[in-house]
Amino acid sequence: QVQLVESGGGLVQAGGSLRLSCAASGRTFRRGAMGWFRQAPGKEREFVAAISGTSGSTYYTDSVKGRFTISRGNAKNTVYLQMNSLKPEDTAVYYCAGKGVVTRVTLDEYEYWGQGTQVTVSS
Numbered sequence: 001q002v003q004l005v006e007s008g009g010g011l012v013q014a015g016g017s018l019r020l021s022c023a024a025s026g027r028t029f030r031r032g033a034m035g036w037f038r039q040a041p042g043k044e045r046e047f048v049a050a051i052s053g054t055s056g057s058t059y060y061t062d063s064v065k066g067r068f069t070i071s072r073g074n075a076k077n078t079v080y081l082q083m084n085s086l087k088p089e090d091t092a093v094y095y096c097a098g099k100g101v102v103t104r105v106t107l108d109e110y111e112y113w114g115q116g117t118q119v120t121v122s123s
Helices: none
Strands: 003-007 010-013 018-025 033-039 046-052 058-060 068-072 078-083 092-099 117-122
Touching (some): 018 033, 018 092, 018 117, 033 068, 046 068, 046 078
Antiparallel strands (some): 033 092
16 A cells, blocks of 8 residues: 655744655655645645656746755655745645656646645745
């Protein structure tokens, strides 16, 4: 059984930082991709960042470029999202996701999803 478990969310003031972690069990995504999505109240889930398991290439949505960094652990079954210079509009539930192929990584066509972790940024 494949499981993705997120951690690291919380409440932070604007301008602060948080680091999200996602640990995968049951399989690795060495030949696929892992990504982060978020969903704010009343809004659709949106892509945040992704990383290729093969090349290590990273992808970001424009609104987080320069502020967020996605990275992976040595075992490649862990992915992190370092979030700096947080803004109130970053408030959302953040979801970790994994897929077995490195295609369309910015779309929510992922096979596996975590339960989500809440990130709240106060102004």
